[in-house]
Amino acid sequence: MAQKYGPMMYLKLGEVPYIIVSSPEIAKEIMKTHDLSFCDRPSLMLPTIFSYNGTDILYSRYGEPWRQLRKICGTELLSPKRVQSFRSIREEEVGDLVKSIAASEESVVNLSHKISDMTHAFVARAAFGKRIKHQQAFRSAIDEISILLGGFCIADLYPSIKMLQSMSMAKTKFEKLHKEVDVIMQDVVDDHRSVHRNVSKDEDIVDALLQIQRESEQSQHPVTDINIKSIILDMFSAGSETSSGFMGWCISEIIKNPKVMEEAQAEVRRVYDKKGYVDETELHQLIYLKCVIKETLRLHPHAPLLLPRECRERCQISGYDIPAKAMVLINAWAIGRDPRYWVDAESFKPERFLNSTIDFKGTDFEFIPFGAGRRICPGIGFVVAIIELTLAQLLYHFNWKLPNDMKNEELDMTESPGVTVTRKHDLCLIPIIRRL
Numbered sequence: 001m002a003q004k005y006g007p008m009m010y011l012k013l014g015e016v017p018y019i020i021v022s023s024p025e026i027a028k029e030i031m032k033t034h035d036l037s038f039c040d041r042p043s044l045m046l047p048t049i050f051s052y053n054g055t056d057i058l059y060s061r062y063g064e065p066w067r068q069l070r071k072i073c074g075t076e077l078l079s080p081k082r083v084q085s086f087r088s089i090r091e092e093e094v095g096d097l098v099k100s101i102a103a104s105e106e107s108v109v110n111l112s113h114k115i116s117d118m119t120h121a122f123v124a125r126a127a128f129g130k131r132i133k134h135q136q137a138f139r140s141a142i143d144e145i146s147i148l149l150g151g152f153c154i155a156d157l158y159p160s161i162k163m164l165q166s167m168s169m170a171k172t173k174f175e176k177l178h179k180e181v182d183v184i185m186q187d188v189v190d191d192h193r194s195v196h197r198n199v200s201k202d203e204d205i206v207d208a209l210l211q212i213q214r215e216s217e218q219s220q221h222p223v224t225d226i227n228i229k230s231i232i233l234d235m236f237s238a239g240s241e242t243s244s245g246f247m248g249w250c251i252s253e254i255i256k257n258p259k260v261m262e263e264a265q266a267e268v269r270r271v272y273d274k275k276g277y278v279d280e281t282e283l284h285q286l287i288y289l290k291c292v293i294k295e296t297l298r299l300h301p302h303a304p305l306l307l308p309r310e311c312r313e314r315c316q317i318s319g320y321d322i323p324a325k326a327m328v329l330i331n332a333w334a335i336g337r338d339p340r341y342w343v344d345a346e347s348f349k350p351e352r353f354l355n356s357t358i359d360f361k362g363t364d365f366e367f368i369p370f371g372a373g374r375r376i377c378p379g380i381g382f383v384v385a386i387i388e389l390t391l392a393q394l395l396y397h398f399n400w401k402l403p404n405d406m407k408n409e410e411l412d413m414t415e416s417p418g419v420t421v422t423r424k425h426d427l428c429l430i431p432i433i434r435r436l
């Protein structure tokens with residue numbers, strides 16, 4: 001549609017005006033020049049329940065409470081220092097993944113499931129420390145919540161017809177799931193509060209949030225238990241399935257492109273063969289692997305339309321009047337394939353990023369898989385660390401084959417529908433141990 005109707009489209013879906021932006025130039029106007037006018041999120045039915053009525057980071061409206069939580073996120077919860085403090089957990093969880101794959105050598109492994117279990121376990125340990133009671137119930141509820149959040153809600157398109165909300169089966173189901181995870185998370189928070197732990201040593205995110213809560217008691221916006229639970233929920237929703245879904249694409253592209261596999265494996269093995277195992281110390285030397293990650297983010301941005309923004313005040317973009325309250329979707333998927341910026345845009349060519357300064361940190365508007373501006377994803381460092389380590393280990397320890405003598409080019413790359421886009425079908429591969 002963007003190719004046919006241009007880089008800025010107006011669509012009226014139900015009662016709601018939508019602006020869809022598909023060029024780097026207009027994305028820059030929205031997320032840089034006029035960022036303050038577009039840094040709100042709309043109040044949608046399920047995200048409102050999810051976020052305890054907009055008291056989280058992901059879905060809350062722009063304002064002082066959001067600013068405060070966002071600051072805590074940047075300086076405390078997802079800071080480079082904190083990400084570094086999770087190194088041993090990352091190495092253990094990825095090590096367990098390698099062991100469990102090795103145990104199924106030469107047979108078909110559902111890699112999508114295994115990586116998803118690993119990222120969930122990693123986020124859970126970073127957030128809660130030890131294993132929690134009702135781990136399985138928590139995981140299933142979170143998975144169902146993510147599926148519902150990624151879906152389509154007719155009530156959001158007709159906000160004036162309140163009856164649609166009360167009739168929504170998705171809403172009833174969502175409220176029940178939310179209640180379940182709320183009870184489990186409150187239990188975790190109470191448990192952390194009651195036990196005198198040696199937090200300076202193994203501080204997890206709940207410990208850090210409780211400390212911030214104690215320090216904020218006298219402030220204008222004290223951090224509440226609800227804030228703590230909503231931030232934790234954000235981390236699972238925004239951080240777990242996104243990381244595993246993304247790795248599914250990355251490995252699929254590597255398998256589909258044997259030359260990329262060859263080059264990526266050669267690099268990892270050259271760097272780590274002397275040591276005999278992969279840890280984080282030498283990851284910075286994996287230049288080609290970093291290009292593979294960038295190229296996957298270009299072609300498969302996990303949230304192809306980012307997250308919806310709402311226009312806070314009437315303003316002019318590219319000569320057009322944008323009304324207040326209009327919903328704005330930034331088409332990062334189309335932007336990443338814009339032939340004006342990307343040579344041979346549809347092909348997977350990691351080397352395009354070699355000797356290039358283009359990065360995904362929100363300043364190069366032709367490449368914005370994590371968004372940009374005030375609402376840019378704060379989890380970039382957290383996710384890149386786990387992705388690099390996992391891919392490096394999988395490439396170092398194993399060679400990979402497709403099942404049923406399938407040819408590389410036959411690997412199915414169909415996308416699942418939804419706000420976030422993962423592989424429609426699980427990625428199943430045969431591992432052959434090269435070195436353990």
Ligand code: HEM
Pocket residue numbers: 057058059070078234235238239240242243246301302303306307308369370371372374375376377378379380382383
């Ligand atoms: C491959 C992995 C990931 C991708 C592609 C991704 C992408 C995104 C995108 C596109 C946004 C919306 C940005 C915008 O509106 O401009 C976002 C927001 C957010 N992400 Fe991520 N993300 C990833 C991983 C993570 C992780 C690991 C965490 C936390 C542990 C995280 C936490 C958040 C939060 C809290 C927000 C909301 C920010 C706000 O509204 O202020 N994300 N992410």
